[in-house]
Amino acid sequence: MTLRMSLLGLSAALMLTALAMVFFYAPTDIVLGVSQRIFYVHVPLALVGFLAFAVVAVCSIGYLWKGSERMDNVAYAAAEIGVLFTSLMLITGMLWAKPAWGVWWSWSPQLTTSLILWFLYAAYLMLRAYAPPGETAARYAAVLGIIGFIDVPIVYMAARWWRDLHPNKVLGPLAEESALEPPMQLTFLVSILAFTALFAWLMTERTELRRQEIQVERMRYIYGEA
Amino acid sequence: MASTHPAISAAGLAKRFGNRPVLRGLDLELGWGSVLALFGPNGAGKTTLLRTLAGLTRHSGGALRIAGLDIAGRRADARHLVGVVMHQTFLYDDLTVAENLRFYARMHGLGATAAERAASAAGALGLDAVMNARVRTLSNGMQKRAALARAVLHRPPLLLLDEPETGLDQDAMLALEQLLARHREAGGSAIVTTHGVEQGLRIADRAAIIHNGRIAYDAPADASDADDFRRLYAEHTGASL
Amino acid sequence: MSEQRAPGAPTGASWWAAILAVLWKDLLLESRTREIVTPIVVFSLLVIVIFSFVLDPNPRLIESVAPGALWVAFTFAGILGLNRAFALEKERGGMEGLLLSPVGRDLLYFGKMLGAFLFMLVVEIIMLPAFSAVFNLPLVEPGLWLVIVLATFGFATVGTAFAAMAVNTRAREILLPVLFFPVAAPVIIAAAEATRAVYAGDSFADYSNWVGLIAAFDVIFAVVAAATFEFIVNE
Structure with missing residues (x-):
């Protein structure tokens, strides 16, 4: 309980600090203008989303190895939050791309990989919903969690070579990133920390909720309601 | 084949499907040369018990040994020791009886x-006449015989038969009884789940009742006491046979 | 949790005998029923016909879209084949019959996977001449055949694992492609790009990176899927 409350407090404080820094501290990008400020949300969402999928993979291996239900709960929660963050990342990316590039979407390696990732883990959630409940769903999902994560670098390679053959007419945002000014770097750092704390808080809440859901259902059988 | 270990030794066996408990700490020991008739209402855990013994389902708690082999770590070895007949035949409809049996024999390493x-x-x-007929074209009784043949193909010392009487005609039932008697004489064991009291008590030397995922009653079988057994069954399960 | 064996214990079929037994059984069944190859060939020919209806017949345009059309047809055909491969096990509890056999689950995987691979390949071998005729493209291109064999194998590696899951789920016909396409995306991209290079007359060196990517996918996922198959099929 105290861990959850302190994580909530930490992520709220960091999030407010990050917001203030995004709007009042970080300078406006010379090339990209005001719209560049959405990167302070977009990039942390991408990084933490990816972190979430790494957690899914690690806990999937742990679940198949040890059969611990807790591992499975963590994997499930991480997948849900990862899909949420990746969705927000794609939306913020498109919001930025329209004014900056004049198009909502471009098949840059990052975007292509992110989109396939989104589909992969949306499929993970569907698999959990449609598989026989309990252990079977957990085992299937764990196998997909491992296969999916191993697939990510292969997808990225394919997307990169593919893009080389179809040169983008628009400029990628990452070209400028190496030239970030120190205030921008600091803002990024705080923002990344804020989203990581938010992820940690959501994870503890979701894992605990899932544990309780399972307990309630078990009790229902014990007391013969179902 | 019979070893010094009992054919089956289960202690505190538990199995959940999803969050629904089916086996709740079941204890059972079966020696060699013994046939156990297992009775119980639908949903009591009969089929789940057999599936767990057959290695088709992983138990979620307790200990289970088949001929001394801990089934959690030695399922592949334990699979050699059991022959299984369930409601489904596990036969391919569009292969002939001979092809089906040869396929399963090859899977058991009986290549040559x-x-x-x-x-x-x-x-x-009694399947000689239909060896080259596709399973699809056979009557239910013949299909069931073929499923029995598939189960005994690799001469397993432990047979697990889930309501084998369903779909079997009189002749086939007689063939099954003879098969079980020979199996027992040779030192093999079997668990047979059934709804037929007289029949079950006749083929078995032990009778047990499973209720709510536990063994509620377990005693030597006596074919002359069918009515007594019905009364006991009602007492333990609140249902009738 | 892996399945150990005791020394001196009775053994099941040797690894190659078990794989061959499963494969032989699937081929024999298919030769009897023709439930996989025949309907899927007809379906795939229809896909090609529909592509020629909706695509601009300008020869230069055809050259740029034909590789994509070919791989769309192949992946759809593959999905249908994979769905059937496990549906037929499900019908009479055949999968459980397989699971009762005292052989490693990885061997069951390789048996089913090689069967799925061969069925897909047969469909593609029948389709390619029709495709080449309709779009007026060269047929005898060793490079193209290499790409087709490797990519189809890649489809079979992950496809077999996902089909074994999907067959036990609700909405299984739709779930299999939803699981399969994102994971197989790199193979689809690579195969289409390599095919484009072949049709453009490029040398093998120009598309060897794509071939390498598909080959790497094949090896990685054949191993991963075989190692995790017991968690899919064992209850």
Whole structure:
């Protein structure tokens, strides 16, 4: 309980600090203008989303190895939050791309990989919903969690070579990133920390909720309601 | 084949499907040369118990040994020791009886003698005439015989038969009873789940009742006491046979 | 949790005998029923016909879209084949019959996977001449055949694992492609790009990176899927 409350407090404080820094501290990008400020949300969402999928993979291996239900709960929660963050990342990316590039979407390696990732883990959630409940769903999902994560670098390679053959007419945002000014770097750092704390808080809440859901259902059988 | 270990030794066996408990700490020990008739209402855990013994389902708690082999770590070895008949035949409809039996014989590593083993198992169950017919074209009774032949193909010392009487005609039932008697004489064991009291008590030397995922009653079987057994069954399960 | 064996214990079929037994059984069944190859060939020919209806017949345009059309047809055909491969096990509890056999689950995987691979390949071998005729493209291109064999194998590696899951789920016909396409995306991209290079007359060196990517996918996922198959099929 105290861990959850302190994580909530930490992520709220960091999030407010990050917001203030995004709007009042970080300078406006010379090339990209005001719209560049959405990167302070977009990039942390991408990084933490990816972190979430790494957690899914690690806990999937742990679940198949040890059969611990807790591992499975963590994997499930991480997948849900990862899909949420990746969705927000794609939306913020498109919001930025329209004014900056004049198009909502471009098949840059990052975007292509992110989109396939989104589909992969949306499929993970569907698999959990449609598989026989309990252990079977957990085992299937764990196998997909491992296969999916191993697939990510292969997808990225394919997307990169593919893009080389179809040169983008628009400029990628990452070209400028190496030239970030120190205030921008600091803002990024705080923002990344804020989203990581938010992820940690959501994870503890979701894992605990899932544990309780399972307990309630078990009790229902014990007391013969179902 | 019979070893010094009992055929089956289960202690505190538990199995959940999803969050629904089916086996709740079941204890059972079966020696060699013994046939156990297992009775119980639908949903009591009969089929789940057999599936767990067969290695088709992983138990979620307790300990289970087949001929001394801990089934959690040695499922592949334990699979050699059991022959299983369930409601489904596990046969491919569009293959002939001979092809089905040869396929399963090869899976059991009986490559060189597969055809011979298939023929002898089929012969014992009166399947000679239909060996080259596709399973799809056979009557239910014949399909069930073929499923029995598939189960005994690799001469397993432990047979697990889930309501084998369903779909079996009189002749086939007689063939099954003879098969079980020979199996027992040779030192093999079997668990047979059934709804037929007289029949179950006749083929078995032990009778047990499973209720709510536990063994509620377990005693030597006596075919002359069918009515007594019905009364006991009602007492333990609140249902009638 | 892996399945150990005791020394001196009775053994099941040797690894190659078990794989061959499963494969032989699937081929024999298919030769009897023709439930996989025949309907899927007809379906795939229809896909090609529909592509020629909706695509601009300008020869230069055809050259740029034909590789994509070919791989769309192949992946759809593959999905249908994979769905069937496990549906037929499900019908009479055949999968459980397989699971009762005292052989490693990885061997069951390789048996089913090689069967799925061969069925897809047969469909593609029948389709390619029709495709080449309709779009007026060269047929005898060793490079193209290499790409087709490797990519189809890649489809079979992950496809077999996902089909074994999907067959036990609700909405299984739709779930299989939803699981399969994102994971197989790199193979689809690579195969289409390599095919484009072949049709453009490029040398093998120009598309060897794509071939390498598909080959790497094949090896990685054949191993991963075989190692995790017991968690899919064992209850």
